[in-house]
Amino acid sequence: MTTAAAHTPVAVIGGGQAGLSVSWYLSRAGIDHVVLEADTPVHAWTDSRWDNFTLVTPNWHCRLPGYVYDGPDPDGFMTRDEVVDWLSGWLSTFEAPVRPHTRVTRLRHGAERGFELTLQTDAGEQTLACEHAVIATGGYPVPVVPPFAGALSPAICQIHSEQYRNADQLPDGAVLVVGTGQSGTQIAEDLHLAGRQVHLAVGNAPRVARFYRGRDCMTWLSDMGLYDKPAAEYPGGKAAIEKTNHYVTGRDGGRDIDLRRFATEGMKLYGTLTDGHGSSLRFAPTLRRALDHADSVYNSICADIDAHIARTGADAPPPSRYVPVWQPETEPTALDLTAEQVNTIVWAIGYRPDYRWIEASAFDGGGRPMQNRGVTTVPGLSFVGLPWMHTWGSGRFLGIDRDARHVAAAIIDSENGKVRRSALRTPRYAETA
Known part of the structure; x- marks a missing residue:
């Protein structure tokens, strides 16, 4: 059933912390708006993180509009459940006009009133018109798996990192984790600590010390x-900001992730996974180079x-450098999953953008939004919650408030400007005696 089109000045699409932060500012300014959420607010924190997940940024980084972490451990790292509780506390401080279970399947620019949205709800398909649309659906929502994944043996369980919860959910046997970004390395450690035999395909992600010189x-x-x-x-320009984030963990109070140490404890490391068929996989001989990089x-950041x-004369313990605890004797280029009793593959090779549902000229050749601090050249269209949208802090708790405030300010200025222009157009009649 299709209902008649409704209208709102502003539609925020996505009810995670980024979209709700924009809503916080719009509400304070008295701007009428709606937050359209396909599931429930901030559901990703319970639905897409594994059981032993912790933040990799210190708790003091956690700040949202009108709300900052004020718990007993500012230098610690909240677990998944603690983050959920913290976000629940924030949501209780204001009333966002959220419409849950409302998925936007199409956004078309050029409609008479700016944008026309097609919504899928429990009541059927609906349409909504708005002058401003804020896309807050996350940076890259589509999980990536390699093209040859479908050619692997159906006896192998394959999941993406966002589906991983704990070692017990997986079939018995060894596990291959592919990718060494933050999720891949932490999941590999989680499986390793649970006593599983882990094989790890190492990518080109950098790493960083958890603690250095006392902090x-x-x-x-x-x-x-x-x-x-x-x-x-x-520093380093566009190439630097497009690299994978440095891997480290906040687990058990925080520590380094050292893949070489894992190797000394029995984890089997490989270079980049390049191809596979049936139960046979092939790897590029890149392991030594990846570990060295x-x-x-790690040492460059310490320097x-x-x-x-x-420069500052800060009081700190003496400097140090990481010295490798293990070197690969050979560069393994093949793995027989059956022979090694590997029954599961966890793909942790990232996500890709998918904005095909947005019909507007706001994307580059790679499908990424062309924006300046979230604002695009398409009148009324903006984004929030993207990695590197403005700074390294964008997309993290540390930068969300600032980014949301900037996007909301542009909308507020536009809406207030319309009110002022409307007042100027209002006829004024001279008083009569």
């Missing part, structure tokens, strides 16, 4: 201003912190 590295980096530096000014970044300490 968390991310606290040092914040003091150095790196989380506030606009993307256009970041990750360690060089940058050393320079900052020297």
Whole structure:
């Protein structure tokens, strides 16, 4: 059943922390709007994180509009369930006009009133018109698996990292984790600690020390201003900001993730996975180079912190450098899953954008939004919650408030401007005696 079109000045599409942050500012300014959420608010924290998940950023990074972490452990790392509780506390401080279980399947620019949205709800298909549309559906929502995944033996259980919860959910036997970004390395560690035999395909992600010279590295980096530096000014340019985030963990109070140490404890490491068929996989001979690169970044960040300490005269323990605890004797280029009793593959090779449901000229050749601090050249269309939308802090708790405030301010200025222009057009009649 299709109902008649409704209208709202502003539609925020996505009810995660980014979209709700924009709603917080719009509500305070008295701007009529609606938040359209396909599931329930901030559901991803319970639906897409594994049981032993922890933040990799210190708790003091956690700040949202009108709400900051004020618990007993600012330098600690909240678990998944603690983050859910913290977000619930924030949601109780205001009333966002959320419409849950409302999926936007199409957004068309050029409608008479700006944008026309097609909604799928429990009551059927509906349409909604608006002048402003804020896309807050997450940075890259579609899980990536390689093209040859379908050619692997059907006896192998394949899941994406977002589906992983714990070791017990997987079939008995060894597990291959593919990818060494933050999710891949932490899931590999989770399985390793659970006593599973882990095979790990190592990518080109860098790593960082958890603690260095008496403090968390991310606290040092914040003091150095790196989380506030606009993307256009970041050292290394576009190539630097498109790289995978450094891997580290907040588990058990926080520690380094050292793949070489895992190898000494029995984890089997490989280079980049390039192809597979049936139960046979092939890898590029990139393992040694990948490990060396990750360690060089680790030590480079330590050197940058050393320079900052020297400049500021901060009181800190002496410097140090990571020294490898293991080197691969050979470069393994093949794996027989059956012979090694590998019954599960966890794909942790990331996500890709998918904005095909948006009909507007706001994307580059790779399908990524062309935006400046979230605002596009398409009148009324903006984004929030994207990685590197403005700074390294964008997409994280540390930067969401600032990004949402900027996007909301542009909408508020536009809406208030319409009110002022309307007042100027209102006829004024001279008083009569």
